[in-house]
Amino acid sequence: xxxxxxxxxxxxxxxxxxxxxxxxxxxxxxxxxxxxxxxxxxxxxxxxxxxxxxxxxxxxxxxxxxxxxxxxxxxxxxxxxxxxxxxxxxxxxxxxxxxxxxxxxxxxxxxxxxxxxxxxxxxxxxxxxxxxxxxxxxxxxxxxxxxxxxxxxxxxxxxxxxxxxxxxxxxxxxxxxxxxxxxxxxxxxxxxxxxxxxxxxxxxxxxxxxxxxxxxxxxxxxxxxxxxxxxxxxxxxxxxxxxxxxxxxxxxxxxxxxxxxxxxxxxxxxxxxxxxxxxxxxxxxxxxxxxxxxxxxxxxxxxxxxxxxxxxxxxxxxxxxxxxxxxxxxxxxxxxxxxxxxxxxxxxxxxxxxxxxxxxxxxxxxxxxxxxxxxxxxxxxxxxxxxxxxxxxxxxxxxxxxxxxxxxxxxxxxxxxxxxxxxxxxxxxxxxxxxxxxxxxxxxxxxxxxxxxxxxxxxxxxxxxxxxxxxxxxxxxxxxxxxxxxxxxxxxxxxxxxxxxxxxxxxxxxxxxxxxxxxxxxxxxxxxxxxxxxxxxxxxxxxxxxxxxxxxxxxxxxxxxxxxxxxxxxxxxxxxxxxxxxxxxxxxxxxxxxxxxxxxxxxxxx
Numbered sequence: 057x058x059x060x061x062x063x064x065x066x067x068x069x070x071x072x073x074x075x076x077x078x079x080x081x082x083x084x085x086x087x088x089x090x091x092x093x094x095x096x097x098x099x100x101x102x103x104x105x106x107x108x109x110x111x112x113x114x115x116x117x118x119x120x121x122x123x124x125x126x127x128x129x130x131x132x133x134x135x136x137x138x139x140x141x142x143x144x145x146x147x148x149x150x151x152x153x154x155x156x157x158x159x160x161x162x163x164x165x166x167x168x169x170x171x172x173x174x175x176x177x178x179x180x181x182x183x184x185x186x187x188x189x190x191x192x193x194x195x196x197x198x199x200x201x202x203x204x205x206x207x208x209x210x211x212x213x214x215x216x217x218x219x220x221x222x223x224x225x226x227x228x229x230x231x232x233x234x235x236x237x238x239x240x241x242x243x244x245x246x247x248x249x250x251x252x253x254x255x256x257x258x259x260x261x262x263x264x265x266x267x268x269x270x271x272x273x274x275x276x277x278x279x280x281x282x283x284x285x286x287x288x289x290x291x292x293x294x295x296x297x298x299x300x301x302x303x304x305x306x307x308x309x310x311x312x313x314x315x316x317x318x319x320x321x322x323x324x325x326x327x328x329x330x331x332x333x334x335x336x337x338x339x340x341x342x343x344x345x346x347x348x349x350x351x352x353x354x355x356x357x358x359x360x361x362x363x364x365x366x367x368x369x370x371x372x373x374x375x376x377x378x379x380x381x382x383x384x385x386x387x388x389x390x391x392x393x394x395x396x397x398x399x400x401x402x403x404x405x406x407x408x409x410x411x412x413x414x415x416x417x418x419x420x421x422x423x424x425x426x427x428x429x430x431x432x433x434x435x436x437x438x439x440x441x442x443x444x445x446x447x448x449x450x451x452x453x454x455x456x457x458x459x460x461x462x463x464x465x466x467x468x469x470x471x472x473x474x475x476x477x478x479x480x481x482x483x484x485x486x487x488x489x490x491x492x493x494x495x496x497x498x499x500x501x502x503x504x505x506x507x508x509x510x511x512x513x514x515x516x517x518x519x520x521x522x523x524x525x526x527x528x529x530x531x532x533x534x535x536x537x538x539x540x541x542x543x544x545x546x547x548x549x550x551x552x553x554x555x556x557x558x559x560x561x562x563x564x565x566x567x568x569x570x571x572x573x574x575x576x577x578x579x580x581x582x583x584x585x586x587x588x589x590x591x592x593x594x595x596x597x598x599x600x601x602x603x604x605x606x607x608x609x610x611x612x613x614x615x616x617x618x619x620x621x622x623x624x625x626x627x628x629x630x631x632x633x634x635x636x637x638x639x640x641x642x643x644x645x646x647x648x649x650x651x652x653x654x655x656x657x658x659x660x661x662x
Contacts (some may be wrong), residue, residue: 075258075271082183082226083109091132092116092648104178104511105475110540113242117178117511124510126159130173137164137172142249142501143242146175146223154209154238169213178450179237180458180468180507185225186290190467193292196310200340201380202228203286205236207337210282210656213244214275214333220244221273222256223281225288230509232467233403234380234458243273246309256561260296265324276326279333283321294397295322305363311341364389371448376404387411390420392455395440402440403455408543412447425451427495428518435486436438437506437516449573458507461564465502470567473597476633477627479513480561485558486515491550491616498548499535502563535576536569540607543580551609554619558604570605583607594633596626 085107094111097103097118104117105127116128119463132141141161148158156179162171184202188194193200213220220227220243227240233539243256255271261307262284264277292307300322317340323329330336368391369378377394377400384390386409395402411417429439442451458464463484464471483505490497497504504517535543539555542548562570570589572581581587584607590598599623605610613619 058354072278074253074269075255075263075267084468085109085114088116089114089132091130093127094169097400103220105472109512110240111242112254113140116276118175118394123512125178126175127156127178128173128175137658139242139245139249139251140172140174142245145175146245147176147241150212150216152209154205154236155212156237158642177509178511179229179231180509180511181229181231184228184230184285186467187230188225188289188292192306192437194289196290196314198258199286199289200233200314200344201531202236202289203282203340204337205284206238206285207333209238210275210278211332211334211337214278218244218274219273220281221271221277221464222261223278223285224261225285225294226260228285231457232463233382233455233457235401235457258336259572260294262288263297264326265298268325274326275332276329279321279329279336280326282333282336283487283646286318287322289319290640298324311343314340317343325500339662364408365408367409367448368404368450376452384408387417392439393451393452401455402452404450404452406450409447412444412449418444418449421449421451428453428516430493431486431495431518433486433489434512435482437514438490453516454514455507456506456516458511459510460503460507461513461560462502464507465564465567470592473565473594473627474559474562474631477623477631479511480557480627481609481620481625483513483515483557483560484616484623487550487616488620490515491553494551495552496548497556498542499534500553500560501534502560505560535579536573537563539609540580540583541609543576543583549609550615554604554613557616557619558601562588562593562601562605565597568617570601591637594630596629600626 086105087107088103089107091114092103098121100121102119104119105113107116109115112131112133114130115130116130118126118128119127124629129144129514131137139276144158144161148161152155156176159177160176161174162168164171182190183660184194188421206223209568210220210223211285220238220240222240222243223238227238229237229239231237235332235339238258243250264280264282266272266277275494284295287306290303290310293306300319302315303318304310304312317336320339321329321336330339335629356434364384365378365381372378372393375396377396379392379394379569382390382392382403388405388411391404391406393402393404407421411421425439425442432438437456438454440452440454444450487497495518497515499517504515506516508514535561537556539548542552559570569579571587573579574636583605586602586607587606588602588605603613603622604619613622
């Protein structure tokens with residue numbers, strides 16, 4: 057095997073470790089694994105609803121006494137305890153934005169009935185690989201940001217004398233708000249603590265040519281894997297094992313100068329690559345500094361100067377650093393920015409240029425910020441600041457790192473009641489607070505229910521809300537989640553928000569809006585007819601939904617407080633009944649389900 061030249065401090069010394077492909081990279085789990093069954097969490101802590109199997113690791117959501125979702129990282133095999141401790145210790149001493157730092161390590165003591173395992177933040181979102189499978193190849197600016205941020209992380213590791221050795225589209229996690237995290241940290245520890253013969257799963261991992269059939273990671277092989285990650289993200293396919301074509305040949309819209317950086321990192325001979333990952337990132341920075349990527353889609357220079365990002369950077373000056381776009385709608389766009397005075401990342405809502413020239417629209421925009429700012433409640437996204445410069449108007453709010461409920465369902469499908477129940481209750485508490493001061497939201501929808509880093513749901517976007525004393529009329533809103541009176545242009549009161557929240561609950565529990573996603577007149581006809589399929593829901597939840605989605609406002613819950621009270625009763629009864637169901641029936645559904653599983657596993661014959 058050819059070894060890449062590197063300094064002893066930066067190279068994994070030791071025997072080659074054979075590479076194997078299991079075909080099983082990551083698996084989501086919703087049942088508590090066997091190795092955690094006897095654990096006893098501290099008082100006030102609870103198990104979360106979701107877990108994730110990694111190679112030789114399991115990540116389980118736990119909810120601490122403060123209501124925060126954290127990730128409990130464990131090694132299912134007892135003989136890997138010292139390896140897990142080394143991983144936890146290494147992460148505890150690392151300080152980089154893309155590294156999930158260890159919060160606490162639980163050693164194994166009989167009297168505590170927990171351990172070994174360590175706690176770190178729970179990261180919402182998906183891997184770059186999952187995103188590619190779901191949405192296709194990334195655009196060029198997004199991949200350049202991945203290169204820069206993950207390259208910065210690798211450079212930080214290399215400067216500390218470590219290497220990663222397991223970089224791929226499956227080891228980089230992206231949150232719905234665009235933040236990147238590097239995972240697979242079990243391999244970024246001294247090779248002496250990794251059990252003999254173990255190496256990263258070769259499934260889906262690009263293998264540097266100098267490795268041959270073994271695993272000998274170095275800073276230069278990390279660089280090659282970073283180049284392969286960028287190639288995969290841009291083209292939708294991993295680079296071939298030999299004779300890798302230039303990126304710009306596979307994807308012609310990639311500028312030649314960008315392709316040249318990636319192509320050099322993917323050189324077969326390590327000596328022809330950049331001297332370090334830091335040098336690779338600097339080379340890309342020089343490309344970006346030349347403004348090559350401003351016209352990636354054939355835009356003219358004048359059009360580039362009028363782009364939202366250019367306008368925003370001009371207006372924000374030295375107050376905020378623009379990091380990434382998060383989304384756009386009819387009236388504006390949302391950006392992830394860093395407040396340079398306070399050193400924190402926030403979300404910034406920007407009006408589109410043509411809208412910002414309308415004084416009435418700016419007035420409504422300012423009013424939205426004012427209304428949301430006066431609602432200080434844990435279930436409502438807080439507004440930090442409002443400002444404008446020229447025809448650029450914006451306000452900043454808390455960054456919801458978990459994205460929106462719409463993102464959650466698009467990414468992971470319908471959710472279980474045990475996960476949704478406390479979140480619906482929390483959102484109802486926020487509505488109670490808003491209605492108490494006479495504010496009706498009028499545009500509740502999955503996109504406007506945001507999820508924070510601790511997986512708590514929070515109400516955002518009071519853009520068409522109405523304070524007390526103003527008659528709420530008009531047909532604004534989103535048809536799939538709007539009550540009939542809103543679609544008909546009639547006055548709307550608190551019952552309108554109750555309808556929308558019931559529609560959101562149905563959407564999250566079933567994966568589809570209650571009356572479909574057709575044009576508004578079709579949705580209206582179904583809503584007025586009460587054409588609701590309640591088969592996916594338990595009887596108690598079905599009854600709650602039918603009342604919340606009643607076509608006549610007077611037939612719904614009188615207010616959010618009454619709706620919340622009935623939700624607690626309905627959800628509580630269903631969850632209590634589910635807790636009494638034997639574990640095997642919850643997993644397999646019936647004895648026939650168990651028998652089918654046995655056949656699949658070859659335990660019994662056909």
